[in-house]
Amino acid sequence: MTENTQQQTPAPTTDLPTQYAPAEVEGELYERWVERGYFTADAKSEKPPYTIVIPPPNVTGSLHLGHAFQHTLMDALTRRKRMQGYEALWLPGMDHAGIATQNKVEQQLAEEGKSRHDLGRAEFTARVWQWKEEYGGRILGQMRRLGDGVDWSRERFTMDEGLSRAVQTIFKKLYDDELIYRAERIINWCPRCLTAISDIEVDYQDDDGELVSLKYGEGEDSLVVATTRVETMLGDTAVAVHPDDARYARLIGKRIKLPLTDRTIPVVADAHVDPEFGTGAVKVTPAHDPNDFAIGQRHGLESLTIMDERGVITAHGPFEGLDRFEARSAIVAALREQGRVVAEKRPYVHSVGHCSRCKTTVEPRLSLQWWVKVETLAKAAGDAVREDRVAIHPKEMEKRYFDWVDNLNDWCISRQLWWGHRIPVWYGPDGEVVCLGPDDKAPSGEGWTQDEDVLDTWFSSGLWPFSTLGWPERTPDLEKFYPTDVLLTGHDIIFFWVARMMMFGLYAMDGEVPFRTIALTGLVRDEFGKKMSKSNPNAVDPLDWMDAYGSDAVRFTLARGANPGADVPIGEDWVQASRNFANKIWNATRFALMNGATVEGPLPQPAELSATDRWILSRLNKTVAEVDAYYEDFQFAKVSDALYHFAWDEVFDWYVELSKTTFQADGEAARVSRRVLGEVLDVTLRLLHPIVPFVTETLWTTLTGGESVVVADWPADSGFRDAGAEREIGTLQEVITEVRRFRADQGLQPGQRVPARLVLDGTPLAPHEPAIRQLLRLQPEGESFAATATLPVAGAQVALDLSGAIDVAAERKRLAKDLAAAEKEKQQANAKLGNEAFLAKAPDHVVEKIRTRLGKADEDIARLTAQLERLPAA
Incomplete structure (x- = not known):
């Protein structure tokens, strides 16, 4: 059975609305989490640290599906580690995005009939800061909508005072070590951005x-x-x-x-x-x-x-x-x-x-620019992976990384812009060149000028893992949370950002790696696998989907498509399906609460449990183990699928349904099953929480009376397994599934009751007869019972009297018509496939389509023939 270390409180209320309305709860829940400080990390904590720094979105940006995708995965990792007892820090921030931001402001000026040169450098830079305060950072508010559990108290910006100090410090260090130089080289030049x-x-x-x-x-x-x-x-x-x-x-x-x-x-x-x-x-x-x-x-x-x-x-x-x-x-x-x-x-x-x-x-264009000499820096970045100090996941992405760092050319770091970190080099009237550190005073006297260029945006974002924690000072944050644990980012920027962070981290931090694992994701694409673009009609604003279906639905859809390194196709119908899953969790938990599911008191010992109870607890522990293994391997899609099928298929569709007869009978067995159901829901909601935080918070606190699932314990696998119970319930599921299929084949309505005789002797199913009858809508056989169909399944027999349940003649006529159509389809397909002239001319995909039609016709003929044979005599 699962370990449950939660402190239990008096019985919670079961007053849940009949329907889940995400818009009514998500914003309020998120602000409550922030106000209570759940996401604020403590550098003085004795808990083991777990750190992720967010890839800083551009200050000009807004949340797109790629952001939502990666943020969902980072949030899931961080929430789980927090529940596991780590001092988890997910650090947010933004990039000043030199060219993009300068272009935004220059566009504003153009509308006023001005250029940046009309304002001059100082006034223009002040104007950009003004724009940043007014329009920048929209994405931060959108991150709250998504549910990002980031530490807002540590939010950073690549041009804030601390990060600017870090930039000037490392430039000076690289310059003094002769790893930065100025030279004429060929560069990419934009004649519009200049x-x-x-x-x-x-x-x-x-x-x-x-x-x-x-x-x-x-x-x-x-x-x-x-x-x-x-x-x-x-x-x-x-x-x-x-x-x-x-x-x-x-x-x-x-x-x-x-x-x-x-x-x-x-x-x-x-x-x-x-x-x-x-x-x-x-x-x-x-x-x-x-x-x-x-x-x-x-x-x-x-x-x-x-x-x-x-x-x-x-x-x-x-x-x-x-x-x-x-x-x-x-x-x-x-x-x-x-x-x-x-x-x-x-x-x-x-x-x-x-x-x-x-x-x-x-x-x-040949141009005089500033460069970083990368040979030794790139070698160190490659060696860190080769020596397993940094793991790249999935491992097959290592080759792309090595292909880049092993063949890296010197890096042009100067940009002819006004917005950004200005290069800290001064030129004197007699040809002097002086590089200044953050505490150095600018040279005075006539003829001294500072270099006009600013640094490439990637220069400052390359310092992100340690500059955000206070470097160059040895701050408590740096001591506690560096190196970071996971860098989760798209494989498309492994060359441009990941490699630069590796080079700078190893250089600035005396050989200490900036992160222990690089988890690379694919790119989000539309449902047909095409790249999403603002210029195409397939671009999606995730806020629209959040408004329509809730943030949990968007998050679950994205996580369910997240296979390591692979691109993620996504369509609105998949988000709708995830919304349906959230509703299923809500409705099933509400039903369980209305029927007395509880977490009060200790979990009964195995000897007190029915086979159904032991089966679900065995499956629960296996699911906990699976989910843990998948998380450690960054298999988010498998995490999501495992939880989806366990929650929907096993808990809601089987265990809850099988337990209904027990609840109706009441008594000791009902008391035990109510406690087991409470345990299963408690653990399942905690397992689901990192991916779907909002709906699980509402349901878990209602079920347990606990403070918040955000700070609840992550479930542990107790090792409880019961193979016998799993076989027994597997047999029960086989019987119920087969009879349901037969009922459907005979045209019976799902709720239609028919008389039946169950022969369960010699099978483990005898104790389950009440549940079988309830789930299959089978009445007692009665005095006039006459079996018209008998199904042998898994050693048992189910005899049904359908004489008054269906119009046998009409059903036989319908099936005969469908059978004739299937036989005609088969005849036509065989005729084409037997025509050599047709096969010689027809494209491969056309021939394959006809073969598929033939296979489908064969399946239909076999199915319809069996249904006709099973019909009672007219």
């Missing part, structure tokens, strides 16, 4: 473009290159070929004329070139392509920037002042006029990067 952007801020999509093949050079010294970005030819400083490509061996080292310019460029040999691709010759534009930049570095080529930060051509000549796309068309036309265009492929579909914020086509 800043470098990170890889994660680039969305790649297939665009219709053109592939143009161009002839460089003259006569025998000419060769052909192909490009989708013709305008960059103005910045070419070489043509590269493979050193072993015999076609071009005589040209290597020569200089050829670059069309439309007065320059000549060399032909260089570089192993990067694939001789099998295209013509085997590639144009090299070091200032506008990362691969070309690397070739340029190897061969000492000049890097010519031929467009400005807005994508306007700056190269001297007839194309100066044209937008990059205007220049593309003009240059192609000019080359065509000179006979330099060898071939044109249009449209040419290829992958093009776009700014995720404004959708502008990203321009690779």
Whole structure:
């Protein structure tokens, strides 16, 4: 039997409304939990710590299904650990989201006919802070709607005073350790946002473009290159070929004329070139392509920037002042006029990067930026997983992680924005460069200026696991709650956020990992498996579903789809089904309370229990063990399914129904079963609570009279098992299920009573005859009883007298009609499958569909024939 350490109170009230109304209870319950401090962690507690930091949503954001999905899982983990006796901290907060937030405010200014430059940096930054206070953090209120059990007293923001101090501290430390440097490199540049952007801020999509093949050079010294970005030819400083490509061996080292310019460029040999691709010759534009930049570095080529930060051509000549796309068309036309265009492929579909914020086509651009040297940091991040100090779950995701950290390039951390952590570097009038820590005073005197750039948002969010706990100070929170236990996040940001937290955590915390487990989830998709997007009609606001069906229904649906690392399809009908489950829990518990279910007094000993009682307690303990094992393996879908089927199928549909005859008879057996039912509901509600917190809180406190299920004990498996009782009730279920199926086949209404004789001798079912008769609506046989059908099931016999229950002639006619239709369907399917000409032409999916129809027809024929044979004689 299960361990029950709850302190019991006098019998609770059974005054539950007839229907569960989530909207009437959820908000009030949540605020009560917060006011009572259930979610506030105590750094001085002697309980073992359990820590999760929330992946900080953007301050510009609102709750979408992806947030709701991950928050549900994190909340379930934290609530369970709290019930298990841990000092559980789930720490909330938001990210300042540099580009996104700056864009919001710039859009406001544009509506006023202004730009940020009209305000100046200080006034613009003040305006962003004002926007943040007024509009930012909407998601925090929505998190309350979902039921997030976060510690609001520890809410953090990536630009609050403490986190800003952490950012400046680690920048200074990295700089002093020569792990931060400034250099010209190729970066992703957004000509609309006017800043470098990170890889994660680039969305790649297939665009219709053109592939143009161009002839460089003259006569025998000419060769052909192909490009989708013709305008960059103005910045070419070489043509590269493979050193072993015999076609071009005589040209290597020569200089050829670059069309439309007065320059000549060399032909260089570089192993990067694939001789099998295209013509085997590639144009090299070091200032506008990362691969070309690397070739340029190897061969000492000049890097010519031929467009400005807005994508306007700056190269001297007839194309100066044209937008990059205007220049593309003009240059192609000019080359065509000179006979330099060898071939044109249009449209040419290829992958093009776009700014995720404004959708502008990203321009690779040579730029002076700040970088983090990642080689040693990335190695440490990889070693932490290889040495099992950090576990990645599911394990197969390790390969993706290693592929990233083992091949990581230096990280561009500077952004040309005004909103964010400003780079703490000052430049002096005589070329001095000074990096300041948080307690250092800025240099004074004429000519000193601070670097204009701010840091990449991922720089500050990379410090999140320890900066939120007070680092760089050794605060009580840091001592108690670091390292964190679980990082639960989507597999799509394993590269951009997870790896950065690993690098910074190990570096800043002297080799101590930032989290012990990385639990990776998939992405939420619509019911057809398509990605949800605001631009598509399939996007769903989870608040709409919460309004319609309750937060518990949304949470249970999301958890039930959460297989580790796999994407989660979700549709509204699934949320409706989860709402029905919440209603089932409510109605079954209400029925149990009305029939005297109780948690008062000790649980009776096994010798006092009926087989039905022992069966449900055995199944209950197995479920506790299953749920614990699934939680430890982050198998949220299996947790949800195990609880769903145990609660609905075994407790509500079987145990409650089987106990009704016992309750009606009253007496000692009824007293025992009422206590067992109370125990089962108590444990089941506690098991369900982390996923569906609201309905379980209302029902558990009503059932037990306890303070709150939030702070109740997590159920423990006592080890009680009764295989004999499970076999006995399994046999009982088999009999009832088979007779119910027969009744349905004969067209009997569920509540229709028929006379029956039960022969249960030699089976363990004799004590269950009253329950069998009640569940199957079977009357005593009576004097005029005449069996018209006999069902042998599991060693027992159930004889039924259906003579007055159904119109045998009408039922026989109906079944005969259905049988004829099934036989015709079979004949037609066989005819098509036997036609060789049809099979030769028909697509595979059509043939498979016909085979499926044939199989269904065979099943229908067997079923209908059996039903006809079982009908009583007319």
